[in-house]
Amino acid sequence: MDEQGAAAEPSHPGRHQTSVKPVQVLLEEASQLKTEGNTLYREKSIRSAISRYHRALLVLRSLDSDVMSSLKGFGPEIPVLTPEQEALLRNTQVDCYNNLAACLLQRQSVDYTRVRDYSLRVLQWQPRNVKALYRAGVATLEIGDTQAAKQYLIKALREQPNDANVKKHLQRAEERLKLELQKEKAMYRGMFSSGLKDSSREGINQTNEASEGV
Structure with missing residues (x-):
């Protein structure tokens, strides 16, 4: 493949989608997944709720400096968050982990x-x-x-x-x-x-x- 082709490759649709999403979009996506998890929890759909909370936390991993600092140099740069975005990140993580614990306590085992x-x-x-x-x-x-x-x-x-x-x-x-x-x-x-x-x-x-x- 020539240099032009190599340079154009990252712009193909469907590749590196999560790495190019704006910070606010990722935060809103995680928040929406958490909200869906809360609804499923209230409906007693515990397994589905757990899945939503895990997905929300996975979305937030790329924004969390505590997680990504150990991988520095091996992936995309950690985005800089505003204080408001940092607060939303932490609050969403706190809610998801708290709710995961609540879900597990509802299980038979x-x-x-x-x-x-x-x-x-x-x-x-x-x-x-x-x-x-x-x-x-x-x-x-x-x-x-x-x-x-x-x-x-x-x-x-x-x-x-x-x-x-x-x-x-x-x-x-x-x-x-x-x-x-x-x-x-x-x-x-x-x-x-x-x-x-x-x-x-x-x-x-x-x-x-x-x-x-x-």
Whole structure:
């Protein structure tokens, strides 16, 4: 192919479409996908809602400096966003990750690790986000890290003191911590008691040996 043909190739329709779309168009596309996801979630079409949220996040990847900075030099330049566009980007990402976590919690078999991971992504950008704190707490409690779960739920309760669900799961975490402490104490008592018995047996044996010697 000659140089003229090579130069003309990128202008063919259907090629590199996403790389040449204006920033605002991509942001609006992601926002629309998120809105469709919300509608599907309300209609209980959980799988379709999850698909929309994932697609929205995929559209936003090329605009996210946190994601693209690690790929610098291997693809198109990261576009410069205005403060308003940056805010829309983050808010859409936050909503999508929060809503993905909500979708997963609606499934019959819940992947609590993914719920926690999605919630923690939100908390990187918005440390006081109540929904993310609550879902991180619930997921972490189910995974088995009760102390960490309690901390997330305490923070959620500070932000929303009257939330009944937060209070309920915080109470669950505190009750579980009490049980874990009781089991730990019982285990140590058992170890201590076993040690005393062993010491007592050794003392009896030594006494018997001394008596036989006399």
